[in-house]
Amino acid sequence: MAARSIYYRSQVMLTFSQTEKPLTHFSPSHLLVHYGELALKGRNRDHFEETLVQNMRLALGPESGSTVRRLYGRLIVLLTPEAIWDRVAEKLTRVFGIEYLMPAITSEPTLEAMSRAAQEVVRGESEPRTFGVHCKRATKTFPFDSLEVQRVVGAAIQGVTEWPVKLKDPDLPVKVELVNHAAYLGFGRIDGWGGLPTGVAGKVVCLLSGGIDSPVAAHRILRRGATAAYVHFHSHPHTGLESQRKVRELAALVQPPGRWSRLYGIAFAELQRRIVAQCPEALRVILYRRFMVRAAEAIALREGALALVTGESLGQVASQTLENLRTIDCVAKLPILRPLIGLDKDEIVKQAQRIGTFDTSIEPHGDCCSFLMPQNPATRSTPEYLETVEKIFDVDAEVARLVAEAAVEEVGAPGSNAAT
């Protein structure tokens, strides 16, 4: 189902997949947190779940006061009475591994108490909507089964609202989670990023250009539980400083909340000038990319990263033909991950809009001034020919210089000591 963005209570934007009709009088005390794939991870499940809890705590920050708990294979956030719950929820939607959240209340685990609690939430809502109750019991020690809970609580809600029941994709999903001493009743669903918790998949170095594609590529790999360092090559003084500002902003947007990473800004203009002066014009971009990959790999070694990430998509521009990708790949020992390789530009643009990087990416910046770009870039190349062309450089020394002169800054949570 297509995700829709709406404003819920305060002016915090949340993405709801299942309801466009927020409950106006609802004041939850908890958030029920659902994760998807974690459940499938066998013996790793404990580690993954604990990592997710830690990441949620980092995202909320020590001052939030909200506590996160594991409870019989579920995750529950206890909100402080002062907490603005949808702000808390909004922060958590960006924690990788969370599939969706449900604002919730708690009651005694009896049919009467749950029915009364549910009625309090929906009473006085004027907008009609469909709803469906789904119950899950952590233990089977109750004198009733899940079906009975669904039937009784459903009837109680209907008794005060007359809303029609719809079990598949209702406007208002209602979830009853039963644990030994309490029932949690969740209302409505707020989608998160999904994926796996940050920290379970090793580290990568993301090459960020300032354009649309590379932050989307970074997001896709971070979403799979990786941590990152970021690298940007700039052509200052041939270009302005905007690309550096944009990349700083983009890295902060894709960075998992509550964690910090390093961003390496590499001055590339001097080497580019020599490439322009001494190498065949058509090969310029491929030469730039080969040096970028080598420098990024040197940074990966320093950072303990195991792969590079770029935003290339097959055939999108001349440097992204299969021949040229092969010529670029040859200089790296680490794998180069290209999560956008099979996506069309409009698909990438949609993702950039969804993750919130698009507006920054399209701000104008001097990518590479026209003097540095070839008129007719080569669509074909071979590693052997490039090696011949590069003979005029002391490649190792060039790469060592690029990395040694990099400006290093921190991205992400100020004051956080959770490095990624």
Ligand code: ATP
């Ligand atoms: P993007 O939208 O990410 O700029 P693009 O379609 O413009 O991508 P290219 O300019 O060919 O494609 O770059 C391909 C990839 O190489 C980028 O996605 C990025 O990962 C990396 N890259 C390109 N230029 C830079 C740069 N100046 N600094 C860091 N990485 C770069």
Ligand code: MG
């Ligand atoms: Mg680019």
